[in-house]
Amino acid sequence: MSGNFRVRRPASPPSGAAGSAASLTSARFPHPRQDHLDADARREAASKGYLPGKSKSNFPPGGLNLTSGEVKLLIGIVLVAAAVRLYRISRPNSVVFDEVHFGKFASRYIKTQYFVDVHPPLAKLLITLAAFLFGYDGHFDFKDIGNPGTILLDSPLIFFTSLSIFSWVGFCNEDKHKPFTESWWTWLILSGLSLGAVVSCKWVGLFTIATVGLSTIYQLWILITDIRVPPTLFLRHFMARAICLIAIPLIFYMTMFQIHFMILGSSGEGDGFMSSEFQHTLGGRGMHDTFADVAVGSQVTIRHVNTQGGYLHSHPSVYPGGSKQQQITLYPHRDANNDWRVVNTTHVDPPSNFNAPNGLRYLVPGMRIKLNHINTDKMLHSHDIRPPVSEVEFQNEVSGYGAPGFQGDANDEWIVEIDELASRDSRDREAVKRIRTLRTKFRLRHALTGCYLFSHKVKLPEWAFEQQEVTCNKNAVRANSLWFVETSMHPDLPDDAPKVNYRLPGFFAKFLELQQVMWTTNAGLTDRHLFDSRPESWPRLRRGINFWVKDHRQIYLIGNATVWMLSTLAVAAYITFRGLLILREKRGYKDFNNSTVVKYDNLCGFLFMGWALHYGPFFIMGRQLFLHHYLPALYFAILLFCGVFDFLTSKLRPKIRLQIAAVLCILVIWNFSKFSPLAYGTPWTKKSCEAAQWGKHWDFSCKDFLDDYSQYNAVGAPPTPTDGAIRVIQTTMSDPFRGQVVVEDKAAANQKDLKVDEGESTSVYIPKAEPGRDIFAEAPVKDIRSQDMPQPPKAPAAVVVEMKQISSVIPEPVVQKEYAAKDEKSKDEKPNVEKAETEQVQIQTAPASSVPVEDNEGVDPVIPPAAPADEPQKAEVKEHGPLGEADAAAEKVALELYPEEAD
Numbered sequence: 001m002s003g004n005f006r007v008r009r010p011a012s013p014p015s016g017a018a019g020s021a022a023s024l025t026s027a028r029f030p031h032p033r034q035d036h037l038d039a040d041a042r043r044e045a046a047s048k049g050y051l052p053g054k055s056k057s058n059f060p061p062g063g064l065n066l067t068s069g070e071v072k073l074l075i076g077i078v079l080v081a082a083a084v085r086l087y088r089i090s091r092p093n094s095v096v097f098d099e100v101h102f103g104k105f106a107s108r109y110i111k112t113q114y115f116v117d118v119h120p121p122l123a124k125l126l127i128t129l130a131a132f133l134f135g136y137d138g139h140f141d142f143k144d145i146g147n148p149g150t151i152l153l154d155s156p157l158i159f160f161t162s163l164s165i166f167s168w169v170g171f172c173n174e175d176k177h178k179p180f181t182e183s184w185w186t187w188l189i190l191s192g193l194s195l196g197a198v199v200s201c202k203w204v205g206l207f208t209i210a211t212v213g214l215s216t217i218y219q220l221w222i223l224i225t226d227i228r229v230p231p232t233l234f235l236r237h238f239m240a241r242a243i244c245l246i247a248i249p250l251i252f253y254m255t256m257f258q259i260h261f262m263i264l265g266s267s268g269e270g271d272g273f274m275s276s277e278f279q280h281t282l283g284g285r286g287m288h289d290t291f292a293d294v295a296v297g298s299q300v301t302i303r304h305v306n307t308q309g310g311y312l313h314s315h316p317s318v319y320p321g322g323s324k325q326q327q328i329t330l331y332p333h334r335d336a337n338n339d340w341r342v343v344n345t346t347h348v349d350p351p352s353n354f355n356a357p358n359g360l361r362y363l364v365p366g367m368r369i370k371l372n373h374i375n376t377d378k379m380l381h382s383h384d385i386r387p388p389v390s391e392v393e394f395q396n397e398v399s400g401y402g403a404p405g406f407q408g409d410a411n412d413e414w415i416v417e418i419d420e421l422a423s424r425d426s427r428d429r430e431a432v433k434r435i436r437t438l439r440t441k442f443r444l445r446h447a448l449t450g451c452y453l454f455s456h457k458v459k460l461p462e463w464a465f466e467q468q469e470v471t472c473n474k475n476a477v478r479a480n481s482l483w484f485v486e487t488s489m490h491p492d493l494p495d496d497a498p499k500v501n502y503r504l505p506g507f508f509a510k511f512l513e514l515q516q517v518m519w520t521t522n523a524g525l526t527d528r529h530l531f532d533s534r535p536e537s538w539p540r541l542r543r544g545i546n547f548w549v550k551d552h553r554q555i556y557l558i559g560n561a562t563v564w565m566l567s568t569l570a571v572a573a574y575i576t577f578r579g580l581l582i583l584r585e586k587r588g589y590k591d592f593n594n595s596t597v598v599k600y601d602n603l604c605g606f607l608f609m610g611w612a613l614h615y616g617p618f619f620i621m622g623r624q625l626f627l628h629h630y631l632p633a634l635y636f637a638i639l640l641f642c643g644v645f646d647f648l649t650s651k652l653r654p655k656i657r658l659q660i661a662a663v664l665c666i667l668v669i670w671n672f673s674k675f676s677p678l679a680y681g682t683p684w685t686k687k688s689c690e691a692a693q694w695g696k697h698w699d700f701s702c703k704d705f706l707d708d709y710s711q712y713n714a715v716g717a718p719p720t721p722t723d724g725a726i727r728v729i730q731t732t733m734s735d736p737f738r739g740q741v742v743v744e745d746k747a748a749a750n751q752k753d754l755k756v757d758e759g760e761s762t763s764v765y766i767p768k769a770e771p772g773r774d775i776f777a778e779a780p781v782k783d784i785r786s787q788d789m790p791q792p793p794k795a796p797a798a799v800v801v802e803m804k805q806i807s808s809v810i811p812e813p814v815v816q817k818e819y820a821a822k823d824e825k826s827k828d829e830k831p832n833v834e835k836a837e838t839e840q841v842q843i844q845t846a847p848a849s850s851v852p853v854e855d856n857e858g859v860d861p862v863i864p865p866a867a868p869a870d871e872p873q874k875a876e877v878k879e880h881g882p883l884g885e886a887d888a889a890a891e892k893v894a895l896e897l898y899p900e901e902a903d
Helices: 018-024 039-047 068-086 099-111 122-133 154-177 182-201 205-224 231-263 507-523 561-586 595-620 627-648 654-680 686-692 709-714 814-825 833-838 885-897
Strands: 299-304 311-318 326-331 339-344 368-373 378-383 395-401 414-418 442-446 452-459 468-473 483-489 545-550 553-557
Touching: 099 122, 122 154, 122 182, 122 231, 154 182, 154 205, 154 627, 182 205, 182 231, 205 231, 205 595, 231 507, 442 483, 553 654, 561 595, 561 627, 561 654, 595 627, 654 686
Parallel strands: none
Antiparallel strands: 299 311, 299 339, 299 483, 311 326, 326 395, 326 468, 339 368, 368 378, 368 414, 378 395, 395 468, 414 442, 442 452, 452 468, 545 553
16 A cells, blocks of 8 residues: 555745745745735735735725725825815805705794605704704705705615625625624624715615615525535524614614604694694694594584595685686695584484484484584585586586575585495494594595595695695595594583594504605606706716806706716627627637636626616606706716726726826816816807817706806896896796795896896796705695685665575676786786785666675675565666666576576
8 A cells, every 4th residue: 555655735825825935936026026916916915925025904805995096096086085075165156956855944944933855864864963063054045056065865875885895895704704803893883884884875775675685695695505504694694684784774774764753843834735643743733632423513524545635615706707706625724614514404304313402413324414614604505617727528517506585496405425434443333324523534436426425635826825725526535525524513412421532643654655655746746847867868968957047157967977877888799798708608618717807797797786676666667757866876887997908908907097087087087177167157158169069969058157257246237138048937836846936136126227127037047946845745735824815795684686696606806807918918917816805796687776796606696684674675677778787797697597587
């Protein structure tokens, strides 16, 4: 056996080890040559002690994995970025684009007034914190449009996106070195907190979570397919990632909403978006206990179930078209015009066991009732006339009809139908048998037409104060035709009668409800905008967003074309390279056995996945989109370019790589410098602007700039209107969350040679604020209080007029012709509602003895007070001759309604 024994050669040391260092050194080159190693290989070798003269502290094995030189470079980049960001941040000294929204949100945080936004609260809380620390009191209205360098959510979003990826890369480096160490846990927990922060700024952060999540799944897949990893070790890895990457982000996200609820404890403009139970958790919205029973004669307030629970509401204003009767709307706030009285119209009482001993008659299914509006004394009424907005055959108008002393007609009658499924309540089993306050959900069916009282998220025009439309729908969706009684009062109910109140929701119920409201509101932002764009145009930088124009200066959001194009080319290069690798593998090539190819494929593949996840989902979104939605994806594309550049230049000498990188940096700086007037709003000339319009769709207006820089010294007035500008008109009733804003230049207005037409303010030429963030687009106007009911004038008792009852449509009054004339003139002009509301409509039957009786609708029969019994009535005989305009119209309608009386 000894003769056959062969002595083995000692194992060769690893590449780069001390034993092999001699082959890399010589008398001429005493130090080890490292040119053949890339930076990652040198770090790994140094961390294991394979490179002489390099300590392990200079090349840490995981975590940051940065050398001292790279740290200095990083500090330099941060300082340059801060200088670019803070330069001229106070100019111009006004507000821009979405600042009109987010600035107001900060004000409401400071005032603790509740509001609703489509984005989570973290970024707005950070803005509020900065404002609070510097003494802001929340009283700036943010009406004027100005600089984009301050109050926007995109900067915090990009910061937390980059922090998440930075933390995750640090964790991956630690995981390769040694898992479950203190540093390993630190990076993993920091990754989870960063993911929670990015999703708490915007829901776009979910794409970042998806990016890290897919990378985590890949890591776990590698572990579970490795037969050397025992199941217990795999379980530890799985549980650690589940806790830190799922539980911690979720807890962080919910904590931000808890802070949001704690600060916004008072009632505000966002109340109308939330359920009734939610609203009553806010200060100033609490409700006293109310009677549980609803009976004939009860004074009630009725709320809609589905559309954020607005109140059934009426006010003295009339519809400008249709029947021209009193408006019925849905109003989101408490008001005296929400009060109705239940009137019974059933001739034969149905069998019921709910008639109390004191004679109260409770509302049960099948009962016919009328609803009398207490302030205006009108009945809830419907007829076969189309509504003012939803003009379709299956929709009927709902109006207020009647007058004091007038009993109305059958079109005022409604039949009660209880929805048993929605009314099931373990706390009140009687809710499915009769109407119970807060517990019973019911429908009101019109007795004559069979349609159901209905409301949906459709706003009426300004003549109805932009409140929500109420109709009578023959094909009513169940959810939009359900109502409930919120308050009930009856003079015959004793004080100790059963009472009810809202059950206040806890944190989780409020949290889930707000998520649903944010989702539905965000999905509803589908209106077009002048500067919106679709995802397919973003990588090409097809167009930007015009933020601000004033004093012959502009702020226009446009990306750095050099950075943009290089990042887009990097995406295309990786797709092409990866496709070639797949084809070569199919043909038998072993490219994936090359460690360099595998390393760069893993790096670029992760970054490409991040780009695709932050870019692709926007293609399936139907909402309004802008160029700034591409910024998170652009971040990954820039990192991908760095990876592609490193791979393509990996075979070049370090000095050549550095020179190429320097040339690219110079191009980026030159590009930024060339377009800096559009970033800072500094003077620019028309010639320079036209030379910078590289893309034919770059629609910043060069006509607004001056011909020479010296002309800017005398600029003090707004720019003269040009063809390339966007005119902004000031309106009398502007929605604070929608509409175009006028920025006035007081200095220019004081100039003697500046002539401003009367009724038109000095304006600049800017686009309106982005309505994509206007969450109140479908909400009623909150700042306009419902109109009070004017007191009717008292008519002299001695004056008597001839009466003839007409129980349907009354002829068009003279004052309503103003609306018709305006509608024919222009659809864009709004009728003067205030004028129509104050004028009193009179239907004269005797020219010499007409009585001014209040009739705000112009359609209800005029019922004068009866003469005393002891005084003989003096009926005046109408003279023969041609009828007046109002009399002729009344006569025509009377003949149509009562043809048997034509003789």
